Amino acid sequence: MHQDWHHLLFLHWEIPAAELQALVPPRLTVDTFEGKAYVGLVPFTLSGVRPVMTPPLPWISRFHEVNVRTYVHLDGRDPGVWFFSLDASSTIAVAAARAAYKLPYYDAQIELMTSGDALPVIDFRSHRTDPRGPAPAHCHARYQAVEGAASASAPGTLEHFLVERYILYAEDEQHRLHRARVHHQPYPVQRADVLALDETVVWAAGIRRNDSVRLRHYAREVNVKVYPLETV
Known part of the structure; x- marks a missing residue:
């Protein structure tokens, strides 16, 4: 599956590893960096989503x-x-991703607006409408990149640990574990300014974060291939 991702914001909070471990399948272990575990919140836009070698609709x-x-x-x-x-704001995408990748996608009303060019301000607003998901679950984030050149994160850094991940894991209704590999060039990341943040999607996932965002990163665009799901 080919996808283009735009205006990604990566927000991360430190969470006790034991709290996160209780929320993931027992075969998986929460990964830590220097003994610390993280939860991430990532709003963005997708375009060109399609099977490889077919045109986008x-x-x-x-x-x-x-x-x-x-x-x-x-x-x-x-x-x-x-x-x-x-x-996600596409009912078709939600249904397809649930069927093909066993991921916990939920229908939502989402708007993303941008203003400016060199350092655009992105205003992202979402509201979960899917009765299958815990509620309330909304997210309003207003953000922009900090001035400076975007670059790939250096291996061995916390930034690299958080953003450069090339496998997604999922579990089906029978609790069988699956994974899919993801390919893209390293994210061209910059530090981000978060001008506004009001969200409950992290809380809806059963995670009690604090109010202080630990890390903020922005990536303007990356081209992605997601490979088919395989049983682990």
Whole structure:
């Protein structure tokens, strides 16, 4: 599956690893950096979503998303992402991702507006409408990149630990574990200014974060391939 991702905001909070471990499948272990575990909140826009070698369809290939995640590994290897929730503005995308990737996608009303060019201000607003998901679950984030060149994060840094993940894990209704590999060039990241933040999607996932965002990063665009799901 080919996808283009735009205007990504990565927000991270430190969470006790034991609290996150209780929320992921028992075969997975919460990954830590220098003994600390993190939960992430990532709003962004997707475009060009389509199977490889097929053209995009504008009315279904572009939509907005916000996901809540943590970072895991399997038996000390294969570091990846575990998603607690993914809210999306396309009912078709939600149904397809649930069927093909066993991910906890939920229908939501989402708007993303940008103003400016060189350092655009992004205003992202979402409201979960899906009765399958815990509620209330909304997210309003207003953000922009800090002036300066975007660059790939350096291996061995916390930034690299958080953003450079190339496996997603999922669990089906029978509690079988699956994974899919993801390929893209390293994120061109910059520090982000968060001008406003009002969200309950992290809380809806059962995670009690504090009010202080630990890390803020922005990536303007990345081209992505997501490979088919495989059973672990």
